[in-house]
Amino acid sequence: MSRTRVYRHGVLAAEGFPVADVSDYLAEPGATVWLDFCGPTENDLAAISEELGLHALAVEDAVHEHQRAKLDRYESHAFLTAYSATLDEDAGSLLVSELSAFVTARALVTVRKDENFDIAAVVARWDSAADLAKNGVGFLLHGLLDYIVDGHFEVVQSLDGQIEALEDLVFDESPHYADMQRRSFALRKSLVQIRRVVLPMREVVNSIMRRDLHLVDDEMQPYFQDVYDHVLRASEWTESLRDLVTTIRETQLNIQGNHLNTIMKKVTSWAAIIAIPTAVTGFYGQNVPYPGFQTVAGFWTSTLVIIVLSGALYLSFKKRDWL
Incomplete structure (x- = not known):
């Protein structure tokens, strides 16, 4: 052709x-x-x-x-x-x-x-x-x-x-x-x-x-x-x-990478906050007598500790822009 x-x-x-x-x-x-x-x-x-x-x-x-x-x-x-x-x-x-x-x-x-x-x-x-x-x-x-x-x-x-x-x-x-x-x-x-x-x-x-x-x-x-x-x-x-x-x-x-770091910070922060009630309730779940054992005051004390520490961690992480 x-x-x-x-x-x-x-x-x-x-x-x-x-x-x-x-x-x-x-x-x-x-x-x-x-x-x-x-x-x-x-x-x-x-x-x-x-x-x-x-x-x-x-x-x-x-x-x-x-x-x-x-x-x-x-x-x-x-x-x-x-x-x-x-x-x-x-x-x-x-x-x-x-x-x-x-x-x-x-x-x-x-x-x-x-x-x-x-x-x-x-x-x-x-x-x-x-x-x-x-x-x-x-x-x-x-x-x-x-x-x-x-x-x-x-x-x-x-x-x-x-x-x-x-x-x-x-x-x-x-x-x-x-x-x-x-x-x-x-x-x-x-x-x-x-x-x-x-x-x-x-x-x-x-x-x-x-x-x-x-x-x-x-x-x-x-x-x-x-x-x-x-x-x-x-x-x-x-x-x-x-x-x-x-x-x-x-x-x-x-x-x-930055987006992944942000996600990891959020996950880590929430894990730290969740660890507080886990630790407190775990402590009060012991099978031995302790101050406030089997009392209403002990229940409210543990609840107050969970709320205060969790709130403090949340505000701290929020201030650092982790949440």
């Missing part, structure tokens, strides 16, 4: 043509070709790899999953691996989709591992900036990276909103600790995943902007600089959110 496009002197000339026609278009001066494959095998890429002189190691990396985000430089082309990301706000889980790209002087070949990468959104981004199409592969590469990095930024922004909502739950009068723990762990897991995706993009975009690689011309340089600024903001925001989630979790544990 593939998609194709060709730009001639900065104008979209054709799309949806067979992959076999790529060589004919590349033979034309001023033509820039884009090819997109979804879930291909090495055999599927064999013809185009021979046509464009793609390195065997790059082709192997393109069809195998779980490559790290990177930019490799070969003699005739550059090889890019990056990840798009979307957030399921209800579950707090992150959906990551891997994309590889071969960047040559006049062609961009994108290889998606699955349908989760929205290549139609990338095409729409190219169409919205058609005035830059005259910059060839640099224009196509910018639209691709801009879509990926904007997706990262949206995910981080959404995570920030969910973490703020989690902060409000921490200080709720009747918090649901199990739900808070589940959400905090889910958000922390998503932050770890997005961090693995975002941080390597700083080096990727920075490498693409190197003038010795000749991937970006002077006109496209400010646009790639804008993408790089977004990458820096997203990566710094991710780091701060990870620290914030850790702080929220620690605060939650401290609040739970």
Whole structure:
């Protein structure tokens, strides 16, 4: 399953043509070709790899999953691996989709591992900036990276909103600790995943902007600089959110600990108060004669002792805010 496009002197000339026609278009001066494959095998890429002189190691990396985000430089082309990301706000889980790209002087070949990468959104981004199409592969590469990095930024922004909502739950009068723990762990897991995706993009975009690689011309340089600024903001925001989630979790544990201490103080205080009548009645329950034994005065004396000592303990604990 593939998609194709060709730009001639900065104008979209054709799309949806067979992959076999790529060589004919590349033979034309001023033509820039884009090819997109979804879930291909090495055999599927064999013809185009021979046509464009793609390195065997790059082709192997393109069809195998779980490559790290990177930019490799070969003699005739550059090889890019990056990840798009979307957030399921209800579950707090992150959906990551891997994309590889071969960047040559006049062609961009994108290889998606699955349908989760929205290549139609990338095409729409190219169409919205058609005035830059005259910059060839640099224009196509910018639209691709801009879509990926904007997706990262949206995910981080959404995570920030969910973490703020989690902060409000921490200080709720009747918090649901199990739900808070589940959400905090889910958000922390998503932050770890997005961090693995975002941080390597700083080096990727920075490498693409190197003038010795000749991937970006002077006109496209400010646009790639804008993408790089977004990458820096997203990566710094991710780091701060990870620290914030850790702080929220620690605060939650401290609040739970303080709440438990308060309960223990109350239980201990009531146990001390209950111990007084137990001790007094236990003393007067001895099977030996004592002052006030079998007399009304003895009964009232024991009752008065219980009331006075229990009341004194209650007032003392109340003053110390134990009750």
